[in-house]
Amino acid sequence: xxxxxxxxxxxxxxxxxxxxxxxxxxxxxxxxxxxxxxxxxxxxxxxxxxxxxxxxxxxxxxxxxxxxxxxxxxxxxxxxxxxxxxxxxxxxxxxxxxxxxxxxxxxxxxxxxxxxxxxxxxxxxxxxxxxxxxxxxxxxxxxxxxxxxxxxxxxxxxxxxxxxxxxxxxxxxxxxxxxxxxxxxxxxxxxxxxxxxxxxxxxxxxxxxxxxxxxxxxxxxxxxxxxxxxxxxxxxxxxxxx
Amino acid sequence: xxxxxxxxxxxxxxxxxxxxxxxxxxxxxxxxxxxxxxxxxxxxxxxxxxxxxxxxxxxxxxxxxxxxxxxxxxxxxxxxxxxxxxxxxxxxxxx
Numbered sequence: 001x002x003x004x005x006x007x008x009x010x011x012x013x014x015x016x017x018x019x020x021x022x023x024x025x026x027x028x029x030x031x032x033x034x035x036x037x038x039x040x041x042x043x044x045x046x047x048x049x050x051x052x053x054x055x056x057x058x059x060x061x062x063x064x065x066x067x068x069x070x071x072x073x074x075x076x077x078x079x080x081x082x083x084x085x086x087x088x089x090x091x092x093x094x095x096x097x098x099x100x101x102x103x104x105x106x107x108x109x110x111x112x113x114x115x116x117x118x119x120x121x122x123x124x125x126x127x128x129x130x131x132x133x134x135x136x137x138x139x140x141x142x143x144x145x146x147x148x149x150x151x152x153x154x155x156x157x158x159x160x161x162x163x164x165x166x167x168x169x170x171x172x173x174x175x176x177x178x179x180x181x182x183x184x185x186x187x188x189x190x191x192x193x194x195x196x197x198x199x200x201x202x203x204x205x206x207x208x209x210x211x212x213x214x215x216x217x218x219x220x221x222x223x224x225x226x227x228x229x230x231x232x233x234x235x236x237x238x239x240x241x242x
Numbered sequence: 243x244x245x246x247x248x249x250x251x252x253x254x255x256x257x258x259x260x261x262x263x264x265x266x267x268x269x270x271x272x273x274x275x276x277x278x279x280x281x282x283x284x285x286x287x288x289x290x291x292x293x294x295x296x297x298x299x300x301x302x303x304x305x306x307x308x309x310x311x312x313x314x315x316x317x318x319x320x321x322x323x324x325x326x327x328x329x330x331x332x333x334x335x336x337x
Contacts, residue, residue, distance in 0.1 A: 025279075027279075028279065028280065028292075029292070029294055029295060029296045030292030030293050030294035030295055031279075031280070031283060031292055033290075033293075034293060067324055067327070068324075070320050070324070071320060071321060071324045073317075073320070074316070074317040074318070074319075074321045074324075075317065075321065076317070077313055077314070077316055077317030077320075078313075078314050078317030078318050078321065079317075080313070081310045081311070081313040081314035081317065082314065083310070084259075084260045085260065085261075085263040085264055085267075085272045086263050087262070087263045087266065087267065088263075088267075088270075089263065089267040089269075089270025089271070089272060090270070090271075090272055090273055090278070091272050091273065116313075119313065120313075121296075122297065122298065123298075123300075123309050124300060124306060124309050124310065124313075125296035125298070125299040125300060125306075128294070128296060129294070129297070130293075130294045184279065184283070188282075188283055188286045188287050188290075189286075190286050191286065191287075198286060201282050201286070202279070202282065205278050205279050205282060206279070212259050212263070213259075215259060216255075216256045216259045216260060219252045219253075219255055219256050219259075220252075220256055222252055223249045223252050223253060224321070226245045226248060226249055227245070227249070227325055229245075230245045231325065231328035231331075231332065233332075234328040234329075234331040234332050234335070235328055
């Protein structure tokens, strides 16, 4: 109980520390200078390759889990299509990768995340090919890693599964957009105020908006998690082990 | 509490979170992210020219929304299939 209070406190203070944010989404096509486009692609590549090999091995060696993997991917598809209005008066969308990261580990979601980002870059002009590496790093690598880590940590401290799922997914969602802000800051330090001034501006665009959405994503993930647990016998899953 | 009831409450919360902004910020324009971030970039680096533009863009807002819906439909079909399948499996196991 004490631990779960501590986590709630950490979550709330993280939320309050975030400055006044306005908008939030992926980095637009062509808006990262070539050098950064290359750097982020190189950084993201090994995670994505590992992700595809993990997904491959799940499909091959654990056919029982194939359907659940499809479900985790479907959750990403649905959630990243939802542009939800936020209290800041603008819209953003959740990422959906947190739930899958809890079920399958972070790298599996790197593969699924990249597929969704490609879909949006090619068909919706949302995000982009040149910014795919950077967006993959924030949404499909750091987000799932944080969700996975928070979930493991909270479970280890004896926090209830559903509460752990909520905080893991919400924080993973929020951190994705903090990383987006950092990436833009690195590419565009403010000429007068430097790194910090720039970071403030980008954070103010990319995260207060995201806070309510992160909470909504956490709640939706708990709904799906509850249903998975409800049908765990039929799904052939040992859900306690995850 | 039954899972179903719990989930209904959680879903109600999500709906409140998603609709509340429309009420308390009824004069806002609820635009997307991209424009505002572009504004900050041009403010910090006025000379920056995007060096690449999308290969293909949806020709209108309508086409864009149909593609976003398509994305959501693909996802929700799979989710609905999963739980429908599990429910059917349970039913046939009980018979």
